Amino acid sequence: MSRPPKSRRVEFLPRLTYFKPAGVPLRELEEVGLTVEELEAIRLKDLVGLEQEACAEKMGVSRPTYHRILASARSKIAEALVGGKAIRVEGGNFQVVMRFFRCQKCENEWELPVGQGCRGELLCPECGSEEIVRADEQGRPLFYRHNAQLVEEEETERKTEAVQQE
Numbered sequence: 513m514s515r516p517p518k519s520r521r522v523e524f525l526p527r528l529t530y531f532k533p534a535g536v537p538l539r540e541l542e543e544v545g546l547t548v549e550e551l552e553a554i555r556l557k558d559l560v561g562l563e564q565e566a567c568a569e570k571m572g573v574s575r576p577t578y579h580r581i582l583a584s585a586r587s588k589i590a591e592a593l594v595g596g597k598a599i600r601v602e603g604g605n606f607q608v609v610m611r612f613f614r615c616q617k618c619e620n621e622w623e624l625p626v627g628q629g630c631r632g633e634l635l636c637p638e639c640g641s642e643e644i645v646r647a648d649e650q651g652r653p654l655f656y657r658h659n660a661q662l663v664e665e666e667e668t669e670r671k672t673e674a675v676q677q678e
């Protein structure tokens with residue numbers, strides 16, 4: 513009995529998933545299937561330029577596993593380019609690394625894959641506010657939790673005072 517393979521962490525989901533050579537009639541067109549994690553392996557190594565060790569760590573796999581994914585990706589792309597085949601990117605065994613955001617203005621919460629929505633250029637998709645904070649999976653702000661607690665305590669004190677004045 514074999515265990516299902518551990519899913520690989522992926523920080524990039526391609527928007528375009530089909531690449532077709534020009535001038536080949538559809539009925540003669542052969543396809544090569546590239547998995548999403550194979551594309552990620554290529555992206556990290558050949559585009560971002562990370563060392564294999566860092567790539568493996570980012571994807572949450574061992575170095576030999578990473579090496580295997582990368583070698584498979586490169587060979588498929590070579591096969592497509594040399595043989596004039598189409599490349600279809602789909603499927604695989606992966607998990608997209610997500611980040612959670614929260615709008616301070618309208619309390620809207622949403623998530624984005626890591627890498628999208630760099631700080632400073634992110635707007636709330638509901639109200640367009642720029643007051644965005646990173647949040648954990650429960651929607652609690654990641655950086656302001658301590659302050660939020662202080663505000664809560666002050667609030668309680670004020671209520672207590674109000675009660676005493678009555």
Ligand SMILES: [Zn+2]
Pocket residue numbers: 615616617618619620636637638639640641
């Ligand atoms: Zn908002």
